[in-house]
Each structure stands twice: as C-alpha cells, then as structure tokens.
Amino acid sequence: MAENPNTPIRPTDDAARALAQSLIAAARHGALGVIDPACGFPMVTRVAIGTDMAGAPLTFISTLSAHTRALTADPRASLLVGEPGAKGDPLTHPRLTLLARATQVTDGSDHDALAARWLDQHPKAKLYIGFTDFSFWRFAVTEAHLNGGFGRAFVLTAQDIAAPPMI
C-alpha cells in the first residue's frame, strides 16, 4: 500500500481559470445532475449544452423529460463539462463540475436570441428548435470544481469561471 502523493486541492491560478472558462465555452453536451423530486436521489442525464451571449452555460430541454420536471421542483443543479472526444484518456482529460441554480427562460425575445445562437452552436437542433415543449434553461454558477487531470484539482468561485462576454 502506498500513500497518494497528490495534494487534493491546488491554489487557484490564472491557468486554472482560463482552462475552466474554455471548458464551458467549448461544451456542446455534458452531464446534468438534478435532484429527483420523487425520491431525493441525484439524477444524472446527458444534455446538449451551449452558452448565452454573456458566456453563461445553458441547455435546451423538453418539459416531457424527467430532468426538466426535477429542475421545475428544485433549481439546484450540477453540470459536468469537458468531454474527451475521440482522443485521450477520459480520466486524465480536464473536466469541470459546476454547481448552479437553473432558471427557465420564459421571456420571448430572450428565447429568440438564444435560439439563433443555439442553432449556430448545435446545427442539428433545427429538428426540434420549434417544439413547443422545449425551453432554454440558464445556469447561474455558485461554485466549480476543476479537475485538470489526475491529482490536479481546483475549487473555483463563480467569479473565477465568469468569462468575458462573447459575441
């Protein structure tokens, strides 16, 4: 038996902030965690992920889905972004865990602006962008955990992960 030589949490630096911001900006899908209102268990599903004009993460989901019902009952959510894609070891690939409050976008003009941006980020969404049961949910991040690879862990604040506005 050996001691794990890795320090669990490292001091936050600009490289960690930049990596976290780039993982959010590049995310096109990820894992959404919600609280199941029936049993209180966490429930993790795969969802499409994009960003709004200010760089905040959002998703576009159906009210028919279990995760949307859960967010309606309890806005506390988590997002895991940083998919390894075709290359690389999934367990050493950098990823970011966000804790966030989710809010449904109910304003029509806000929806329309997000829909145009969403279609740029997700061309296949044209198949369901007009479905009446789908809506945008925006995530206000409260805390983030960055895993930059085995043993490279950081705890980031909402301010750390707030990227400059993107056009």
Added chain:
Amino acid sequence: MAENPNTPIRPTDDAARALAQSLIAAARHGALGVIDPACGFPMVTRVAIGTDMAGAPLTFISTLSAHTRALTADPRASLLVGEPGAKGDPLTHPRLTLLARATQVTDGSDHDALAARWLDQHPKAKLYIGFTDFSFWRFAVTEAHLNGGFGRAFVLTAQDIAAPPMI
C-alpha cells in the same frame, strides 16, 4: 411551433433490458452524481466505472475527493453510463441513468477480488490500485432511465437491469 411527436416513455421490452445491461457491462467511465453535503446541490463528476462478479456497477475513488466525502454523508447516487466514444452523436447515442445506493467495500477479501477484476477492466489503474486512500464503492440500483436515442425513453426497474452473473 410544432408539437413534439415523441411519446416520452415506452413500454419496457427485452430489447430495452438487453441494451441497459450491455451499457453497464461495457462502461469503463461515466458521470457520478452525488448530493453535496455542504449545500445540498447535486454534484456530478467523472469517475472510472467497472462491474463486480455479479455485474453490479462499482467505482474506485479516493477519500480525498469531494464525491467520496459526499457518498459517506449520503449514499444516494446516480450514474450515467453509455459514452459515445470516438464515433456518433452524443445526444443520439444510447445512455443509461441509474439511481442507486452506494456502499463502500470494507471487507478485505472482497476488496482483493474486486481489485484483480478492476485491473483487468482498467489496466492503467495499476498506478493507483495500491493507494491507501482509494476504495471500492458498489452501487445497488433502485431505478434506471434508459434513453435509447432521441425520443426512445424507458423507465426500468432494478430487476430489469440485473444482468446474469459474469465470470
């Protein structure tokens, strides 16, 4: 605006059961959802996933990690398995959400048998299989949600996803 033509939940059939079982058997990593004991938010992280001799899902995680501290405080968990890998659209690739109670493996002989199997499933784990802060956690599934691709959703019981024992 168009109506979504997809029925949200389909009746469970043998094909759905077989798909769910194969997603668990093939999983080598996935997204773990836990409840953060400090704030009650769900928290999703990427973990290595394998199976025990009876086919039950398990992970091998460090007590230094936030997810292990969370599971120690509250065993309610979720696992998302069914990674798209190099090919395929992540949002149409089949995936499975498990709700489960997690239990730390504390029995030494159980640990040793699992470690041998884990190394077969995760050859790179030899780097940390002996770390004293790592332990196995086994997941007893209570409910499962199968998404076989856009609009192909099933709710499965623990019995539905229990695979025959694997050697």
